[in-house]
Amino acid sequence: MDELVHPTSPCIPPSPPSFSVVGHHQVLEFHSSDDLEQWLLDDDDDVQDMPQNGDGGSASSAGTDLSGKPPVYAVKRRGRKPSGSGGSHVEAERQRRDKLNHRFCDLRAAVPTVSRMDKASLLADAISYIAELRCRVKKLEAEKTAARNAVPSGAASGAATIAVGSHSFGLQEKLEVRMIGPEAAALLLTTTAARHAPARLMDALRWLDLPVQHACVSRVGDAGTVQDAVVDVPAAALQDEGCLRAALLHRLQQSG
Secondary structure, three states: OHHHHOOOOOOOOOOOOOEEEEOOEEEEOOOOHHHHHHHHHHHHHHHHHOOOOOOHHHHHHOOOOOOOOOOOOOOOOOOOOOHHHHHHHHHHHHHHHHHHHHHHHHHHHHOOOOOOOOHHHHHHHHHHHHHHHHHHHHHHHHHHHHHHHHOOHHHHOOOOEEOOOOOOOOOEEEEEEEEEEOOEEEEEEEEEOOOOHHHHHHHHHHHOOOOEEEEEEEEEOOOEEEEEEEEEOOOHHHOOHHHHHHHHHHHHHHHO
16 A cells, blocks of 8 residues: 555655554655655656657667658769779879880981980981981982983983994994892893993993992804993982983993
């Protein structure tokens, strides 16, 4: 009966028995109002100590929000990519620089004269060398055109056999010319009924300033002579087979 009338609080120690016996009747005694207020204040403190929904409970209820609002995702910020992709960019840049250095080395080997070893000077020297080569090509083309225009039309046609020299001896010569390189030519001269034919050919080569690399003279029949020679052709105007043949035949005719 005592426990039903006055329950014990966990915050207030149990009070001594509150029943007094007066005679044969039981009298119920109540505590003072100060004790009741103290008991209510202790209950309020217990309620305040519990976690609130806005603080501790918000983390647990974040995943089970039934308000209908879309979940808020973390905003992705622009910036540098992870360090895993940075290594590939560094390797690609290193390969590009190595390839560029190899190209500069090849260019340095192609240019005959290099003023300085830095890249800017190397490019300037390469540009100057290319301009010089272009001027040289234009000059050689002009010399070739002038030589073709100076050769008589009959000689420029490329006739291989003509009659030259004295009519008394019935002199007849056949000349074949073939270029065997950019500045070299092979000659084959066949002379019929000619005196001192080797001397006349050497005179023509000396007059045209054609150095002789190789020469051979053979006697054919009673009055025939066959001569073959390999000569240098330094002049650009004579580096054409037709022009060289015409110039040699013209000189042989004058010396006959």
